Amino acid sequence: MSLPCFPTTAFGAARRPVADRTPPLRLDQGRGSVRRFLIALATLFVVLASSFGGLLAMAAGGRAAESAAVSPMTARAGALLLKGATPGAYVEAPAVRADYDVTVSGPTQRTRVTQAFVNPGSGWIEGVYVFPLPENGAVDAMRMVVGGRVVVAEIKERAAAKAAYEQARRAGQAAALTEQERPNMFTNSVANIGPGETVVVQIEYQAPVRRDGDVSSLRIPLVVAPRYVPAAAARVETVSDAAPSDAPRGGDPVPDRDRVTPPVLDPATSAPTNPVTITVRLQAGFPVATIESAHHAVRTEAPAPDQRVVTLDGPVAADRDFELSWTATPAAAPSVGLFRERVGDADYLLAYVTPPAAKAAPVDTPREAVFVIDNSGSMGGPSMAQAKASLAFALRRLKPADRFNVIRFDDTMDTLFADALPATEANVARALRFVEALQAQGGTEMLPALKAALNDPRPADERFLRQIVFLTDGAVADEQRMFDAIAAGRGRSRLFMVGIGSAPNSHLMSRAAELGRGTFTHIGSAAQVEENMRALFGKLESPAVTNLSLAIPGGAADMTPAIVPDLYRGEPLVVALRLPRAEGAVEIRGTIGDQPWRETLNLADATPGAGVSKLWARRKIDDAEIARTTATLTPDQADAAILRLALEHHLVTRLTSLVAVDATPRRSADAPLDRADVPLNLPAGWDFEKVFGSRAPAAPLRRADLGDPVAVAAAREVSLPQTATDAELRLLAGLGLLGAALLVAVARRRERRA
Template identity: 60%
Template sequence: MIPMPALRAARAPAGARPSASILRRALTPLVLGLAAWLSAHGVKAAPGSGALLLRPPDAAPVEAPQLATDVAVEVSGPTARAVVTQAFRNTTGEWVEGTYVYPLPEDAAVDSMKLVVGERVIVADIRERAAARRDYEAARRSGRAAALTEQERPNVFTNSVANVAPGETVLVQITYQQPVRLSGGTHALRVPLVVAPRYNPAPPLVAPAAEAAGSEAGADPVPDRARITPPVLDPAAHAPVNPVSLGVSLRAGFPLGTVRSGTHAVRTEETGPESRRITLDAGPVPADRDFELTWTAAPRHAPTIGLFRERVGADEYMLAVLTPPDGAVPPPDGAVPPPDGAVLPPGAPAAQRLPRDVVFVIDNSGSMAGASMRQAKASLLLALDRLTPADRFTVIRFDNTMEQLFPEPVPADAAHLDEARRFVAGLEARGGTEMLAPLKAALADPHPEETGRVRQVIFLTDGAIGNEEQIFSAIAAGRGRSRLFMVGIGSAPNGHLLRHAAELGRGSDTVIGAIDQVAERTRALFAKLESPVVTDLSARFSEPGIDATPDLLPDLYRGEPVVIAAKLGRVAGTLTLRGHVGGQPWEQAVDLAAAVPGAGIGKVWARARIGAAETARLTGRLPAATADAAILSLALEHGLMTRLTSLVAVDATPRRPAGVALTAADLPLNLPAGWDFAAVFGERGSAPAPRERRAAAPVPTAAPAASRGIDLPQTASPAPLHLWLGLSLLALGLLALRGRRLTR
């Protein structure tokens, strides 16, 4: 019941009764209207079950569906094959449609999906996105079981499951392929388990006149903001949800050294000199941080070159993983020895590095509050300590504002370094994540003509933004001679942003997920940046007609391999890498006939080629229509999920009885571990980004204070409520004035 003090029985003087009667008649419609608005928006008392609640149409609140996930990964040499099984459990007495936003690796090639309902297994088809959505909606309306998997970002996906019967559990099983990363002699597998809340810059209120003639500068930077904005639970008010079990079968292809996880406690079982079985030591864990597994080769068996091949139909696909040499590379015959101060390969005598201009950029927005901010500041302070008097540097910090410590890089002397340390130590996390302006400022080169110095941009962030395309376009347009290195901070960084930004910036990326990783990973990163082994790197196949990616190779750093995926007519000839070492020509050739069989390499190549087409679209090298046509053709040929294709599974037989309503729900996510809920959502409440709801996914109603599911706040205020309250107060004032006059 909504309290109605104005309608309570009140004793009043006889002269006041006419006023009370008028007051009662006037306020009744207003109070009833206010109660109707609150009810329509789910602001009502809810059962004290401690569960997230949904509000079906014309019915009492019910408990939301439950979700549990199992991830099984098989690593075979340079590639990993994963099966993700999501179990949707409908604990209510209603027929339910559940929608769940979840992450996958940014370089995953998603190629299959199955829907399991009772004894029935329905295999999904890959279709154009709009067609898949139409088929799913038709099945949902007709009462048939259906599942739809859509890509929102290369690392963010949405599963929708329709017509889950009361008390029923259905399974959605997704498989994907991804390459294993190798850096500094350490192989790494990262499995993202939670989508972090993202800051979505608001569209401009009014586009400038110069932008009116077809320019996209005034468009919404995040047009799909509703689809990447699922509800998030406050960890202080709700126990974690979405438990995950995970197992990895590791077949490295070489004798193993250390195998460990820096993110989770794991149990490792040795199944052979080259293989291990890894499981979570504590059993299922909350989906609130990414899982990472790393392994190294036994010291005397560390590989330096790996070639893998796979035949699919009439085509051969190849993956080349080339690591820089560990020892000195002799210059070509007749070459002049490198001058003093030139970049030399590791192990070369009297090796010295080129002086550097380094721009450090640190994200101090609200999403970095807590552990992430401590990690970022510690990493930057360690990086400052590694600068030498020959280097120059500056520091930029940003939230929804930005500040540059020095207008341009200054010498790394004691006075400037002390000032920078005080600046960094005083940073606090607050505000939104307006990344575009500081990125452009960091890439702006005041001396583009200067030679003899290496220009590097070190960007520390969790990457929790929705306008990635703006960032990528800015990097491609303003990179110049700079090299961009992305340092992902926190338990669930945006891998898509980190990886692709580094690729476009011809640098590399790394992740610091815990405070105890700061020293090790910062030291490894900056040791690598201080000694590039090969610059101006290029690749050439001796045989014609080979389609290889990436088109633009990064510089080759110590311990950092170059990975090239290629489609060949036949396996023959050589692959030659060329570049410069210490200003002198350098090259290394590989015989393609030495390639060993591998699995999933064709899909890895197709996924990389799709990424290259997306980059060409963003940077203007390909018209949007041409890029989309290439992406769609590759996706349909190789059966892959993309921005333009979806996986849809539809049962043939209707199961929901005619006339029975279907309740829709966005399943909530956990807040990433280490994040500060109040810092994130308190600041984002002021961001000018009105919330849109995706079709057939109403917002969950308010639950008890101890278990409330929170939607990402935006700027929209409760205007209807304010209107009703304002009218009520106005009416009260007018009637009180009239009553006073009548009494007189």
């Protein structure tokens, strides 16, 4: 504690000459001065002690009152407290345990996700949990288990589902609501979880299995990575039950920013949370040669040559995606698969055909390669190392006849060369030095870098194949702006997305690659860099299967994708069809290099496949979203098509939600209800300080708060409630005694001088 010093001239009397103010020092005067000094020092010590004691009492009283404010909940040691709805009150964050039960049948998977919401306190809460699912998953079922009762959810338009949930919430009924924020990001809200109670919410989805060459795989995202939210030129208020637009065309680039930025725990101050268990029951349809989990330890059983049961080696924290891949024994994997499901008055078919390896020599046409690397704060740690290693690998693969450039971005952007230059040894060496010097920092302003890469100064130059390789974790919330830019500016460029890190934004990656007529490659660990980048360049340097078309009997099929894309080496052609009846044969034609290729599928030979209709509908919904982006459909036309498909097939979309309401009221009207957002883990390998700035031990932060200093300060502030101690009086008394002591000292000094 320091005391203010005031100059003498500030209080009336003019200063005397130095000789007048400094009389000769006598021995007895010196002794008296020392005595007075000691008395004043003792008085000052007493005053300071009294004042400091008051401060300690205030702090102690504040802590006591803060503990009391948690009442009626009794917090466990080390529990995370969140601000409640009542000012000054705190609630203990709910815990969520999740179990994933996956059944793989040939080219499809059916997954049941069971989430147990646990209320650890003694008050009523509403738990809100933001979680990821595969971007191509069709979420079609939800059940809530509360008090031994099972309540099956209904599909409704989003606003109607929200209204039903809110009404049940106010009435004290248990209710659950599943909403889509992005195709790979969902929110489960559970109302009226009783003290010490567990409410279970179980959702199910259908998704395709990925095939690439002779490798089949599935990926289960387990954590929503913090998304960078660009600042809005003018903040646009949104209502909570409105459908978040996936296509903002002005104003706020992320109008639903508060819904896509859940709180995130700092791993330096909080233990991992949200434990997960996973079981995969694999029925491959062919003898399995190898099976591998890329990022988790697993146990594997083999009940039959074509079956495996894979389980996590104990519960794990939800902080990275789970990936499982398997291969067939040599020559065992079929090159053609055809599956059928009869629903209502229609047959739904899923066909996948892997073209033979190209017999022609690799493409000799030189390439103009534009490499874009994300060095924002979310790429800190292992992600930055993986991205730099991947880009170095790509640069070393360039040939002297190729041209290239490198763009790096965080919340700023740099281009290595003014224009693409030949891949000479000196230019490549310069690029390698540029990449090696990069450090992860700042925000993720992706749009300027994407537009710079798409800018083609020679759009009619056919001497070079123009390819963009974009390395990022995709941690942005304004995905639609990226899609708009790609659709408007892709020209002759092909866009190849490389997702980096433990939890990439796969929705952004896969749709950007589709719009850019390229592919999506994921690199989740340093061990995958060389293998996955080598596979990517094998595609870039090999002939594509082009001019693909399907001849359908009767021509009455509703097919997705409507326009069949080019294929790269090892990629299967995957199409879904809806027919009045599966009869006759489908003929597929295309060109591999300069050689014609043809395949015939007899529809009568299709294998029964449960869930094929869901995959067809999910893909048709994606087609409508893409048509909206490319302006093939108006927003109203796209929304009408999406809503019709979602209601017909019972699917969650940005326009529809699943809601379950228990008819029995449970919470009395006078019992308070607090909302508690379930905090998420930081993705493995991420650096909290590089994403959010300095440590924030007081409360979890949201990525949307970045760029808004006031919001960041508010999120980090802990406001102690008003106390009932006499600390303020003691502090004032101490200051009063201090002032009196100073006045006495001045008076005595003037008396002796007089």
